[in-house]
Amino acid sequence: xxxxxxxxxxxxxxxxxxxxxxxxxxxxxxxxxxxxxxxxxxxxxxxxxxxxxxxxxxxxxxxxxxxxxxxxxxxxxxxxxxxxxxxxxxxxxxxxxxxxxxxxxxxxxxxxxxxxxxxxxxxxxxxxxxxxxxxxxxxxxxxxxxxxxxxxxxxxxxxxxxxxxxxxxxxxxxxxxxxxxxxxxxxxxxxxxxxxxxxxxxxxxxxxxxxxxxxxxxxxxxxxxxxxxxxxxxxxxxxxxxxxxxxxxxxxxxxxxxxxxxxxxxxxxxxxxxxxxxxxxxxxxxxxxxxxxxxxxxxxxxxxxxxxxxxxxxxxxxxxxxxxxxxxxxxxxxxxxxxxxxxxxxxxxxxxxxxxxxxxxxxxxxxxxxxxxxxxxxxxxxxxxxxxxxxxxxxxxxxxxxxxxxxxxxxxxxxxxxxxxxxxxxxxxxxxxxxxxxxxxxxxxxxxxxxxxxxxxxxxx
Numbered sequence: 001x002x003x004x005x006x007x008x009x010x011x012x013x014x015x016x017x018x019x020x021x022x023x024x025x026x027x028x029x030x031x032x033x034x035x036x037x038x039x040x041x042x043x044x045x046x047x048x049x050x051x052x053x054x055x056x057x058x059x060x061x062x063x064x065x066x067x068x069x070x071x072x073x074x075x076x077x078x079x080x081x082x083x084x085x086x087x088x089x090x091x092x093x094x095x096x097x098x099x100x101x102x103x104x105x106x107x108x109x110x111x112x113x114x115x116x117x118x119x120x121x122x123x124x125x126x127x128x129x130x131x132x133x134x135x136x137x138x139x140x141x142x143x144x145x146x147x148x149x150x151x152x153x154x155x156x157x158x159x160x161x162x163x164x165x166x167x168x169x170x171x172x173x174x175x176x177x178x179x180x181x182x183x184x185x186x187x188x189x190x191x192x193x194x195x196x197x198x199x200x201x202x203x204x205x206x207x208x209x210x211x212x213x214x215x216x217x218x219x220x221x222x223x224x225x226x227x228x229x230x231x232x233x234x235x236x237x238x239x240x241x242x243x244x245x246x247x248x249x250x251x252x253x254x255x256x257x258x259x260x261x262x263x264x265x266x267x268x269x270x271x272x273x274x275x276x277x278x279x280x281x282x283x284x285x286x287x288x289x290x291x292x293x294x295x296x297x298x299x300x301x302x303x304x305x306x307x308x309x310x311x312x313x314x315x316x317x318x319x320x321x322x323x324x325x326x327x328x329x330x331x332x333x334x335x336x337x338x339x340x341x342x343x344x345x346x347x348x349x350x351x352x353x354x355x356x357x358x359x360x361x362x363x364x365x366x367x368x369x370x371x372x373x374x375x376x377x378x379x380x381x382x383x384x385x386x387x388x389x390x391x392x393x394x395x396x397x398x399x400x401x402x403x404x405x406x407x408x409x410x411x412x413x414x415x416x417x418x419x420x421x422x423x424x425x426x427x428x429x430x431x432x433x434x435x436x437x438x439x440x441x442x443x444x445x446x447x448x449x450x451x452x453x454x455x456x457x458x459x460x461x
Contacts, residue, residue: 074163285367322374380404
């Protein structure tokens with residue numbers, strides 16, 4: 001009989017980080033108010049709203065400054081600056097909303113105690129998490145079942161999502177295949193139970209592109225494990241749950257199993273809510289654009305002589321072309337020799353254009369496209385007809401991203417920075433299809449928060 005070792009899923013780790021952040025901060029502040037002359041933040045039945053607001057600010061700014069990113073949370077040097085930024089903004093906003101929070105204390109040193117209490121509490125918990133939780137003791141040990149051709153790609157994808165997701169090896173369904181993976185050991189079907197026992201495997205992922213390659217002996221072993229309660233998952237489903245994207249390159253003729261697209265695509269209430277939000281955002285964006293227009297005009301005049309705006313044909317809903325409008329960020333006649341891929345450190349981008357892109361100011365005029373109904377605030381980024389035609393020929397399901405309106409920002413935009421190659425476009429498509437499949441109010445909200453993060457950390461292209 002197998003013994004399932006203690007391990008944490010991605011969602012469990014994130015919940016653990018968030019929950020203990022809140023508990024330990026409240027515990028530290030309660031200790032300060034009980035043991036020292038700290039009376040700015042006191043917890044009581046009368047002051048319960050103070051606690052709710054503090055929890056809300058920690059949750060929001062913790063997400064914006066990525067203190068719940070598992071890769072960064074596993075390294076103290078990476079998480080330290082983000083925790084400091086989170087604490088600064090939490091305290092600043094808490095002090096600036098005295099209608100919902102305590103009035104400013106007469107002794108300003110109380111603010112310092114408040115700041116150090118939050119900062120010290122979160123850093124103390126991060127030190128515990130890195131020392132004890134984010135260690136091999138709690139790694140999730142996983143065994144793959146599949147063909148050698150795809151194993152290295154699978155290992156790289158999953159390891160990049162969760163540093164504590166340890167793939168111990170794979171059961172080779174093609175023992176005569178000459179191609180051998182380099183990132184993980186290979187085993188044969190007869191080794192299945194031995195590998196599970198030796199490596200304390202807690203989950204099996206079946207990643208065969210062709211299920212007919214699973215022999216009857218291996219099938220019986222897997223069925224026996226399943227009947228005993230051992231977790232066995234299909235790779236594409238596990239991949240989607242972990243990475244928040246759909247592995248379109250891995251799907252065969254049974255693709256329809258993986259695209260039960262979200263009923264919100266036809267949900268009138270959800271679509272009405274989106275229309276109201278899009279309209280309100282677009283109108284607000286136009287006002288912001290008018291305020292910034294003189295500054296952009298001067299910057300363009302000095303550092304990027306030429307037209308202030310530019311238009312370009314993009315592919316929209318159901319493949320219908322439309323003209324997108326943006327503040328110009330490239331030199332005049334940047335594509336006089338034909339359309340080319342945008343790239344990191346693109347020489348065609350002007351010095352002032354780099355500033356516009358990094359701050360996302362160049363995107364503001366697209367609010368006019370939203371008001372016209374060509375675009376939405378959130379959705380797949382619209383691509384140019386030439387590139388759509390090229391990509392649709394080499395990437396399966398590429399034109400499926402035209403099922404919804406394109407957006408100013410989107411799931412792919414907040415997860416992937418650049419799209420210089422076909423491989424980058426494939427990655428973005430996986431995120432776009434995940435969004436189309438699962439889009440909802442909460443996913444939209446998540447994208448907006450991550451967009452703010454991208455602006456804060458100057459991750460615009």
